[in-house]
Amino acid sequence: MITVEMRGITKRFPGVLANDHVDLDLYAGEVHGLLGENGAGKTTLMNILFGLYQPDEGEIRVRGEPVTIHSPADAIALGIGMVHQHFKLVPPFTVTENIILGLGGWGFIDLAAAQREIAAVAAQYGLDVDPTARVQTLSVGVQQRVEILSSLYRGAEVLILDEPTAVLTPQEAESLAITLRRMAEMDKTIVFISHKLEEVLRVTDRVTVLRAGRVVYTSMTRDTDKATLAREMIGHELTSLERAKVLALAGDEDAVLSGTTGASAATNNAPNLIEVRDLHVRDDRDLPAVRGISFQVHGGEILGIAGVDGNGQRELVEAITRVRPIQSGQVFIAGEDATHWKARDFIRHNAAYISDDRHRDGLIFNFDLSRNVTLKVFDQQPFARAGLLNFPAIVRFARDLIARFDVRAPGPHIPAGKLSGGNQQKLVVAREFSQNPRVIVANKPTRGLDIGAAAYVHEKLLEERARGVAILLVSSDLDEVLLLSDRVLVMFNGQSMGVLRRGEADPQTLGLMMAGTPLTALRVQEKVS
Amino acid sequence: MSTTTADTAGTGTAERAPLPWRTLWDNVVQAALSLVLALVVGGALLLVSGRDPIAAYRSLYYGAFGTTDRFTETLVKATPLLLVAVSVSICFRAQVWNIGAEGQMILGAIFSTWVALHVKGLPPLLHLVLAFLAGALGGLLWSLIAGVLKAYLQANEVITTSMLNYIAVYLLAYLVRGPMMDPQGFNFPQSPLIPEELELPRLIARTRLNVAFLVALAAVLLALVFWRSTWGRRTEIVGASRRVAAHVGLNVPRTILLATALSGALTGIAGWGEIFGLHFRLIEEITRGFGTLGIVVALLGGLNPIGMTIAAFFFAALVVGGNAMERNANVPFALVDVIQGCVILLVLSRAYLFKRSSS
Amino acid sequence: QEEVPKVKVALILPGRADDVSWNQASFEGMNAAVEALEGEIEVELTVVEQVYDPVDIEPALLDYAQQGYDLIVGHGFQFQEPIIKVAEDYPDVNFAIGTGFKMAPNVGVYDVKLEQGGYLMGLIAGYLTKSNIVGVVGGVDVSEIHRGHVAFVLGAQAINEDVKVLSNFVGDFNDLAGAKEAALSQIKAGADVLWQSGDGIGIAVLGACEEEGILCMGNVANQNEIAPENTLASFVYDWGPVYQQMIEETVEGTFGNKYYWIELANEGVSVIYNEELAEQYIDEELQAALDEAVEGFIEGTLDLGDLDAYKLE
């Protein structure tokens, strides 16, 4: 049964045709994959279905009835729910408060009853959440469950998930997949947006590919494959060489990159560029987050930090990049004691930092691209002379970066907030790589990137490594860590569970360590058995 | 946490070089339309209260522009408005909602008058410069109180600066009745006159237009340069996001302090200008309304130096003309306030009200 | 038929013309003067209210001067400096300052001997108090208000050695609620007769006395009706005669360089009693003291000394 029909949906933004006569059918009981490069128009299309944006043209029917969806309230009334890429929860509220928000009139709240109901719905779909917890204390994965629960509690028949797995650990992604399948069995309709092709093939029943705002391909999932999807996403305008490369990437990135990944450029006498000694750091709530970590990263080496989100990775990175105070222990950058540096000293020592939260830390959304790419260098030659800004130089620099890093934007003067998520990330990466750094600290650098862009960033990281740069790479994406790292340190509860060399690191061992088993204990077990 | 307030008034954040002329033009057109609307509303009120709107507005226009004398009065009034606007625009772009211009002006007046009265034996020009610097220092220190409380103790500046305004008013009241009172003044609440040679030269004889006006124009130039400078850029980044600013290596508290200090100094100079250009002695109530109107001017000018110059001039004309209207067309004083309030609210809503006309 | 001379007069008030006090007295006095002069001098009068800020005063003066007004009256001490400045440039225009001490050939100062009222009210309060505590509330400690408060202290002490005089300033002429609290605070401290030095806040003081049932006195206008059960007397100003004199002198060309006082001697000020209450409270001894003081003021034999220099702690 068709639940939603979108016909001829067109949406224009200044300088961009985000959706161009899009037709989309959604059936009850299916998980529908929505694919496309960064900026293809996926989020826009779904925002229209959810009533956040109004289409310029086109028609929507829900269960056969033509409807106009003016606002999320209308969408909810039609049984449509959406979980955004950037969660829309009220952090200081409890789970229950977030879920009942906007429901049941204006009168008194019966908290106990609400909690009971929520627990019931949660049980029905196998979603594990504590209804009394404050959202700001929850991990990203749990927050996502709260969002899903919130839609289901509202009686959503159609649930849109915008890149739900981008922020999840493999385990969390797996449990999400199970939940989605279960919902499909209950005849719900699910729209699943993702850049991870394997996942899409595994989880969905049908897929639609958007390119430059247009639907270019729709198929039953079982009738398609990675290569086809990748080709449809990228389109035919590319040179055959590029296409071959991207297709290869989509098929087996490892193989393509093997030429560079194989051997680390680091030799024993390569300088030790990042060093951390017995580091202790506290989190925003002033609780210990990093508890005695030590490691070194040499020039020409990538050290991966694997771990389930929220085990102190962010605090570790922020302490090294000097945006967070150090409780005790020491940090050395390029041989210098950086423990008492400021963020500015870190930057001045030719060190780059890609934060995992571009919204909060990386970009200023209402600054245009040229301002954003020069945030760290505007007061240096040639962008400033005698304390005055050199606007032509700044704009030239921005144009150049935008072109080199393939940021899809109408020009250097549009606000960063108007870019699609993936292109925002590219902008951050471009900025950080632009100054030929000696040290790179990257926290989830490919978050939200499409396959082409992610591969590009990976390639860049390896190029930098080849230049002799020391790279600290934090990621909850195991594939990424395994693909790029020379060594992998697994973090659990603020401590190191041990360091694995390339080759030693297999997903299973990593999984155990990420769950809190130290490597030494594993080795002991091995010997015993 | 900071009090962040987005301004819709077209603060250029694009790297299209310093001045977004197109936005500026839109602003001017929209502002003109809202002014017309405000005058229509005011005209209706005039009719209701039994006055002839045409005659009233004629006297408003005459009062602001009718003769050279009237016109210079408009410029005289524009002087402190412009200085205050430029000053607060720096804070506002740093998202520091400093509404303490009133108090900072008072402190500027106090400091500079003190130097004029108590420092002896300097050549006049040097003495005047010293008084000028003292005025800047007075404003700077007063604004730094709020700046320090904000930068290091996260005390909301809207509150601290408005409280500091009251405190400054009473401090001035105390000084002109106590330590700084004119001993020959029959107990009147005022200081002695400053030495005559320190009075600012008039630009046009027999009018009140004086050198302070040029200082205000210089402040506009300074602002134009400031926003092209790295210091200005740092200020803007800190204003846009404290967190990003910290991540890109800026010293956020220091930038906030510098912005409040610069802003306070400019406002202090406005206080200096009022004393040395117009009153020549410390009296009470010298600053009434400038704080508020200066803020209004800053935002109506889109925090843009050129925009603010236009807005300052416009508001000065409105005030000077409004007063004339009150005197000569027998319009109740309260109606002038009402029209002013309407102008502010309508001009603020201009982007919404006249969306279509400019796109 | 003799031609009636014409005079253009501008009266600039720092507050509202209906403030039942300082400004209203001026407004009514000027209207009375204009009326009294009818037939003799044709006065074209313009009144403007709420010109309070020094920044607005000078432009107003300039504007009137340029428009050919003959007499410009600034009703408050804040007009002194601007008038002195502008008068220099417009020697053909006459200016009058309401309370001040500076003058020029075309500038005169008119003022009220509020100290006379303060002293008389002090006598009444000091005599009638049972608690030996009396109080006075004012807006801002300035010029004639200061003199009035000081004289109140002197008057009370002259008749009652043991009296304690409380004095509060509200800091804002419009903060009526604050004035009422100040009065209540004095009453709580034991004061049982209050006076006030006028302006809007005076009404609030009378209200407080009415509420607490104690005696009080009015100022500037006849305020006996505002709290008829409690207001024993009012010290009333009549600016009419001096305004009339100033206009006449403007026509004659003799205006300027002098003080125009309203005082008991020229009946510019007077004490108006609330008959009913007066009968009840003012005994012979008090009446005698009052009469003596009034006489002393009129004859010039009662000298309170330099009130400006006296500090109210």
Added chain:
Amino acid sequence: MNWDLITVSFVVGVLASAVRWAAPILYAALGEVFTERAGILNLGLEGIMLMGALSGFIGAYNSGSLWIGLLLAALVGMAMGLLMAFVSVTARANQVVAGLGITILGGGLSTLLFRLFFGLRTRPPTIKTFKVHSLPLLGDLPIVGEVLFEHNVMVYLVFILVGVAWVVLYRTRFGLALRAVGERPEAADTRGLNVTALRYISLMIGGAMAGLGGAYLPLADLGIFWTQMTAGRGFIAVAVVVFSRWDPVRALWGALVFGGAAALQTALQTLRAPIDSELLLMLPYIVTIIVLVGISRRAEFPGAFAVPYSRGEK
């Protein structure tokens, strides 16, 4: 300094005076708690209070009923709140300036209308105010009785409203929605709440309460209307809200702290403390800053404080 004037009765008087100072401020502050919780900074309270004072006075004067005066004050306050809502929510203008504009407008309009209604008079029109009622039993308590339970009905009403505001804010779905709108409007929006409507309502509540706070002065305290009679109480109310950290109960304490400072300042003058009156008059404002600094590190502003909301769709 007259130490001997300090009697029990005097001290009780100072405390009761603090309560009276606090009452009108508290009305406005309670409303502003709602407004700011919804993410709007309304700096126009001063102007709205003046309009409330005027309309309350006119209503009571013409109808002879103080309650009708109050009703009118609340309605007019609400209308002023609507105006602020249009400018700050619909037109998305800067809230600091919008508030200052409302203050100028309210000040001018209240004076103008007063003159239009009553003309130039020799004696100000007056009304009888709410009488002081000593509460049964409670009013007889020593000291506490006189400080807290010997007031006019508007004082008791505002105490009750503190509780009502607390319940509405924390125990109802409306309060939850309002707080969400101020904390994270996009969350409220995606849950089907109308951010614009809720912000309008919050400003109307704030306006109505400021109207009542303004009306307190002529109806419960003075019996007359006076130009600018609020004398800065609206700005104080805004300060009280910030240092109450957006909580109705703490707003009560905040208003009492300010009221206490003001009453203390008056008392010190009465006692002839050896400080100039001008310096004493600074006291309440200095206390306000000190208290604010004391709590600021803990002051979590509503997440979307003073930020206009739009869906980002142009």
